């Protein structure tokens with residue numbers, strides 16, 4: 001039998017509520033408590049940054065991460081010092097340190113300090129950056145940053161964009177805009193053709209699948225010896241597909257491949273895309289911010305004719321992880337693909353007169369106040385240190401390319417940006433196995449961290465200079481680490497060897 005709930009009298013309800021308020025009080029510390037928490041966090045941050053140069057870039061031993069489980073989530077409270085110690089041992093020590101000078105793998109990230117303070121302030125104020133009505137200033141700040149980037153890449157004022165969580169989500173936003181702009185419907189997907197070099201970032205294939213276009217036709221367009229997309233092959237592939245009754249739709253180009261740092265011929269591809277009526281997407285997640293350097297304008301020219309571009313401020317602007325930007329030439333295409341209306345948000349509509357909300361151009365509604373982490377460092381430091389830092393990395397990559405060659409490595413093409421591929425050709429035995437062993441040796445060393453890739457079946461090591469703390473001493477150390485790793489594998493590169501190498505080593 002059901003019993004009727006007894007209504008507590010109002011006085012006891014009030015006292016119960018007040019008890020709950022007391023119990024929840026730790027979530028809202030007072031000034032003195034905030035101070036003591038801040039001191040602990042700040043002391044750790046200072047310690048971390050001061051000790052960073054002496055710690056390894058890579059720690060093979062990942063057991064610390066598992067010890068996180070020793071502190072079950074939920075029961076508590078626990079002292080902040082104990083928790084910071086756990087963060088240090090379980091999170092910061094194991095694995096790769098992206099904030100380290102010696103992070104020379106993949107496309108390195110950043111972690112500039114001003115941005116971390118911006119994140120702190122963004123979280124404390126918790127400004128709502130998804131909707132203009134709620135956070136007009138936060139949204140305006142994001143708009144300002146997007147305008148700055150649009151100008152950087154040479155987009156017209158009719159362009160629009162979004163600060164997403166990273167390049168992958170930014171790419172998804174672009175692909176969905178491209179799909180809607182072409183009016184592609186499910187019945188068209190299996191006939192829609194996407195063109196890219198085999199070095200296009202996998203996040204674009206992922207974006208296509210997430211956007212429902214997993215069945216679309218992909219054409220791997222041939223590349224030249226610099227691993228850049230070959231425009232003639234692109235034109236031929238498009239013509240062949242038209243003859244087959246397929247529907248050429250999207251061409252993807254890279255302003256810097258993650259694999260080898262190659263820059264596709266952006267202007268020639270723009271010509272073809274325009275002539276053929278294809279949506280032209282440029283993945284500039286890695287290379288886009290090199291547009292800040294006037295000497296890169298010629299090779300990046302053509303980017304301004306794209307329909308959409310992705311840039312990763314958490315790479316080329318050295319920000320901590322968490323920000324990728326998408327820019328779309330035609331703002332309507334972006335909004336048509338993402339805008340929605342909800343009755344419970346009817347109050348916000350009026351503010352849209354001042355411009356669309358970020359929620360109208362992205363899958364996100366509630367979002368981190370990302371604009372601040374880009375805006376603060378840019379205004380605090382000005383553009384010049386960013387330019388210098390990028391230019392330094394370009395020089396470091398060229399320096400490494402030459403020095404590795406002198407050491408006797410077979411080096412890949414002169415870097416378009418800041419990635420160098422290289423391998424050792426052993427006197428006997430398989431080169432791939434040898435270079436795999438070599439990269440593993442450098443990981444065991446850990447003072448710097450380099451990764452590898454496979455190009456046309458050949459195992460290559462990669463050195464990518466983009467971490468903002470990477471300087472000349474880091475590159476010299478990387479060369480020394482390689483020399484020592486070779487020695488442990490029984491190879492002793494010396495000056496004599498270099499002289500031989502200069503005479504040219506065949507494949």
Ligand SMILES: *Cc1c(COP(=O)(O)O)cnc(C)c1O
Pocket residue numbers: 107165166167168169201203254256257258283284285286312324
């Ligand atoms: C990093 C990268 C991406 C993906 O961006 P995330 O920020 O990692 O999601 C896409 N393309 C290129 C060329 C990249 O370097």
